[in-house]
Amino acid sequence: MSEEGLFIGSGGGKPQTLNFRRANRHGLIAGATGTGKTVTLQGIAEGFSAAGVPVFVADVKGDLSGLAMAGSPTAKSHDAFAARAAEIGYADWSYADNPVQFWDLFGEQGHPIRTTVSEMGPLLLARLMGLNEVQEGVLTIAFHVADKDGLLLLDLDDLQAMLAHCGERADELTTTYGNVSKQSIGAIQRALLQLRSQGGDHFFGEPALTLSDFIATDDQGRGIVNILAADKLMASPKLYSTFLLWLLSELFESLPEVGDPDKPKLVFFFDEAHLLFDEAPDALLDKVEQVVRLIRSKGVGVYFITQNPIDIPEKVAGQLGNRVQHALRAFTPRDEKAIRSAAETFRAxxxxxxxxxxxxxxxxxxxxxxLQADGSPSPVERTLIKPPRSRLGPVTPVERGVIRETDAIGDKYDALLDRESAEELLAAKANEAAAAAAEAKAQAEAEKAAAAQAKEDARAAKEAERARLAQQKEADRQAAIQRREAERAAREAARPSLADKMLQSAARSAASSIGRKVAGNLGSSLLRGLLGGLFKGR
Structure with a gap:
């Protein structure tokens, strides 16, 4: 390795060197299984690290973890490596280790890597969950409403709560933003469940990754090699590819413009790159193309590793200036097409x-x-690739544990942080609403009970008044009866007895007789007097 470039190998009787000033123009390492892609990747990563350039690489098979340890003269591959070094004139070849940081989305073989749901965004999440355009639109609305209402979407619990909240407000949101159907909400919730079953909930949360922890050097000035344990992650290919695309997007959005620096700020190796493009919608492909095309101005070089060069879409492949093509096998028409395609991409x-x-x-x-110093591709050369200096093969679990415990990251990301976010705020609002509803219900029931009691009291009072009036009426009736009885008794008491009646009758008879006599006498007297007076007057 010189100050100007990274030694790749020897071809055409001269060294093939990757120019550091053009290393951010991206690259491609392709070839069939077992042709040496991993060894090529390992040697290039070593060269960048030695030059002070941080590296990120996904370790799909576990082999790249050996970058952390120096190779051994007792290894089976030693003689072949020594012979290759001598054959290509690699005079300063010797075994050496590299400063390594291990990462793992699941936190098992390295430091956990997390991001928030908000940082991932609806486009990548929709791809990760395999949503259709309608469902992606509903997911975008959920993100917009969360942002408008000040609700943080940190983990999948937050997103699930937010979707449920949008489902409750479906009629309102449909009027404002477009159709938000409960069927779409349900489909997204099911996709979230599937994502959880694939371990996706390990990826979302806090503390989120600080990119400066990726872009660092050790005390000797060597670039840190960040190795993502991806053997388990490969069981969820969409999660793997979406995570790497998210990481590229974060680098693109966070890093300042630097143009073409003397050497890259970071080199990013994307192994099994075909997974990024399998069944990718046009919007995602456009995003990949944009990131790959523009991230070079941030000083980041992206190198895709894949078995077949036609796995890379043309609009992305056109951005890959540095190319290493290992052997391809022409077993199928597709293989033949790949060979023709690869042949056409090289400078003749x-x-x-x-x-x-x-x-x-x-x-x-x-x-x-x-790419040469002037930016043009060098003529293609058949090249013997240099042997790696680090161990060819994985580290042991004990070695991995020691490296993890003694690196600069420490326990920064080990403990999951669960601060107040959408789930808690929506739950609090729901509890408040439930409490308010319960209070309103209790008040309504109390008012209803009070009204019922008042009605009952009025009825009772009315009944009491009716009873009183009936009682009074009965008392009056009894009093009247008593008066009548008293009157009757008085009349009975005042009525003469039979003897009295007989005496009274006798008395009346006597009186009547006497009266008649007296009256007769009186009458006679009166008559005589009157007649006497008349006669006297004559």
């Missing part, structure tokens, strides 16, 4: 029949074309 070299050489390459040999 009269001394190399690219289409024929691709099928003839030995293990550890590749067709190489790298």
């Amino acid at each position: 070299n009269p001394g190399v029949d690219v289409a024929a050489a691709i099928t003839e390459l030995k293990v550890g040999e590749a067709l190489v074309s790298l």
Whole structure:
């Protein structure tokens, strides 16, 4: 390795060197299984680290963890490596380790990597959950409402609570933002459940990853090699590819513009790159193209590793200036198409029949074309790739544990932080609403009970008044009866007895007789007097 570039290997009788000033123009490492892609990747990562350039690499098979340890003269591969180094003139080749930080989305083989649901965004989440356009639209509305209402979406519990909240407000949100159907909400909730079953809930939460922990050097000035344990993660290919795309997007959005620096600020290796593009919608492909095209100005180089070069869409492949093509096998029409496609992407070299050489390459040999100082690709050369200096193969669990415990990250990300966010706030609002509803219900029931009691009291009072009036009426009736009885008794008492009646009758008879006599006498007297007076007057 020189100050100007990174030694890749020897081809055409001269060294093939990756120019540091063009290393941020991205690259491609392709080839069939077992042709040496991993060793090539390992050697390039070592070179960047030695030059003070931080590296990120996904360790799909576990082999790349060996970057943390120096190779051993007792290893089976030692003789072959020593012979290769001598053959290509790699005079300063020797075993050496690299400063490594281990990461793992599940927190098992390295430090946990987390981000928040808000930082992931609806586009990547929709891709991660396999949502259709309608469901993605509903998810976008949920993000917008959360942002408008000041609700933090940190983990999947927050998103689940937010979706339920939107479902409750479906009629209102449909009027404002467009159709928000409960069927779409239900479909997204089911997709969330599937994401959880794949371990996606480990990825969302806090503390979120600080990108400066990726872009660092050790005390010797060597770039930190960040190794993501991806063997388990590969069981969820959408989670794997979406995570790496999110990481690229975060780097793009966070890093300042630097143009073409003397050497990259970070080199990003995307292994099994075809997973990023499988069944990817156009919107996602546009985002990938945008990130790949523009992130170079942030000083980040992206290198895709894949078995077949046609796995990379043309609009992305066109951005990959540095190319290392290992052998391909022409077993199927698709393989033949890949060979033709790969041959057409290299700058022609009269001394190399690219289409024929691709099928003839030995293990550890590749067709190489790298960007030169003026930015143009070098003519393709059939190249013997340099041997790695670090261990070829994985570290032991004990070695991994020691490295994890002694690196600069420490326990920064180990403890999950659960601060107040959408789930808690919505639950609090729901509790408040439930309490208010319960209070209103209790008040309504109390008012209803009071009204019923008042009605009952009025009825009772009315009944009492009726009873009183009836009682009074009965008392009056009894009094009247008593008066009548008293009157009757008085009349009975005042009525003469039979003897009295007989005496009274006798008395009346006597009186009547006497009266008649007296009256007769009186009458006679009166008559005589009157007549006497008349006669006297004559």
